[in-house]
Amino acid sequence: MSFGMAREAENVEAGYGAAATAVADGHPPGVAGTPHARARIDLAAIRANVSRLCDTAGSAEVMAVVKADAYGHGAVPVARAALAGGATWLGVAGMREALALRTAGVPGRLLAWLLTPGDDWSAAVAAGVELSAGAPWAVRAAVRAAQAVDRPALLHLEAETGLGRGGAAAGDWQTLVDSAASAEAAGYLRVVGVWSHLARADEPGHPSCERQLEIFRDAAGIARRAGLAPDVLHLSNSAATLTLPEAHFDLVRPGLAVYGLSPVPDLAGPSELGLRPAMTLTARLASVKRVPAGQGVSYGHRYRTARETTLGLVPLGYADGVPRHASQAGPVLVAGRQHTVAGTVCMDQFVVDLGDASAAPGDEAVLFGPGDRGEPGVADWARAARTISHEIVTRIGARVPRTYTGGSAPGDH
Template identity: 45%
Template sequence: MNELFPARADIDLDAIAANLGVVREAVDGQKLMGVVKADAYGHGRAECAGALVSAGVDYLGVAQVAEAVALRDDVGPEPAILSWIYAPGADLREALAAGIELSVGAFWAIEQVADAARAVGATAKVHLKVDTGMARGGFNLWDLAEAAKDVRALVAEGVVVLQGLWSHLARADDVECGLTEIQVDRFEQARAIVKDAGLSPVLCHLAASGGALWHPGARYDMVRPGIVLYGLSPNPDYRTASQIGLKAAMTLSADLIVDREVPGGTGVSYGHTAHTEGRTRLGVVPLGYADGIDRKASNAAPLVISGERTQIMGRVCMDQFVVRLPDEVRAGDRAWLFGDAGQGLPTADDWAGVMGTIGYEVVTRLGARVPRRYHGEG
């Protein structure tokens, strides 16, 4: 079926490995967790994880526990895997039996992990999460002493090991805002609270992509790069991917299925939100919002066809959109939506800029029916 689909996302596994190298060079010897959540940001979990393992990553990270269990099957017994999203009542036995390390950021989670560990006869490796400024997940600082006491009792019982203490930065991409420094101070308070409870986490970790690159004080024992592994900047307004030294891992392209010439004043696509100004050559690209091409890209997002820049004309439809064609381009020629700037292509960050979003969303939401084709080995 992939051969029948007229579009594809080419994934460069060597680029992913090289981007990991950029992070490795930027930090100070900390362990590296390669984050492959959300199907590796739309790039393909198993393949990207394999590339990262080959490139020497110390940990893999995924959000959902179901992802973690599947990831263990993908990569085998190594490396360590951390997962952090599960709901009250979730059956965690399979994850613990597979050696998945779990975050605990609520009292019910501590109890639930302990019960699952007793049920399978395993010692659970847990990462105690504290909220230092996201107001999302993790214990409030004022609850952390009680949580640490509960964990300490389970450590004494032999049910859990405190593998990590961690948190998440809210504005690491906003380098000058000052919040990261406040969060580092709160994380230091958390470390002191945990130490006072008689606990010594193996790893303290706070920084994801932006923190790893731009906030040395947030690096601690391990950093958790995510978006940078796929060649996108955490904040292209501060530093573009090219300026950081990253290479886009995904190149999205499609074969044109229509070429035509229309007169001036022709309304284009649903709602006629665009009209041709004179005789214009139009083509149709067989990708649409069912494939993750946001309707906000209408009349805005850039493409390259036959080496020339053009853009979407009219509204993005469910399965296709219209584009202005350079001269001499015909159906069957290839349209390049985004990829690496070094190859003269628009980037996912370029698309994000015209749609009012972030590059993370552009690649992550690419539909499952678009074939991924893998190149390199990492």
């Protein structure tokens, strides 16, 4: 299928309702945005990426993971676009994220998995949010919530298969399954899923993946022998969705790939995977000036000009999510060419050495985007900061307004 998408100019910031407006605008009420910068989100790219993932998933359903404010892209508009692209589930980490989507009127099956005893389990059960349980205490919390709201809880049992993070380990799995089966028999809950998470799916062919698959199949078998009949088994993240079809089971949970970014950057880039990056981060130059050779730049003078040159001041810094670790390394497109951050990234700004390029205050600097104009990509910033693409997009701060192109998902207006 073709992933060339028309560049509609329609802005769809409005129309999400009061609770969701803060998400769509990219900053909470009372926090002023910076008019000199923005993160433009292409909803057409989101829809096309999800459609691509649906094709790859085959008979498995697709859960679009929209945790962390949809990886910094805006949870409500992205959730709607993902559903329009073919996703039938949404996934978030925390209960508050799930309840915010429900408050905004976002439909579809919705799972929250990073839960604590202090969360509002009753509100989540009342809102039809599906919840994860990796230990008997979580089953008990779900039962109490179901009793409080007079509605059965919908539970996904999490198995520890090798990640060493959440979920019940092999020695505790039977106890978890038995407690859930007893609560289901009493009518307090229904076990609708069994799930786990792969540790090294971004290293295709790593033997740990096959071992985790084996443990996961065993865990699902134990659940079924206890009389449970979950709707879905799910294990795959973005990397496994794209590279490990035997891990698809009934449902896949792509996150990074929904946003058009490669979960296996050493193997393939977005275009090779049929994906299109959805976020473009830009700013307007705040200052442009000629300086002599030997001019120290920014804190610590880690950079000195080699000759007379032009310096451009980009009004974004680490308070906006530009990684300080990308000092002297982050790539930026200005005046039609890529340049590199000169000196230290500051809280609100950084400098680029433009050489003899013609530039003026107000000219656009593109930190990253899909590459249509030769601008850097998110992966380029990840390499510069020695981190992963997930961190680059999720850390874009509340001062940077989000704007939306590519049309709106059904129900937004």
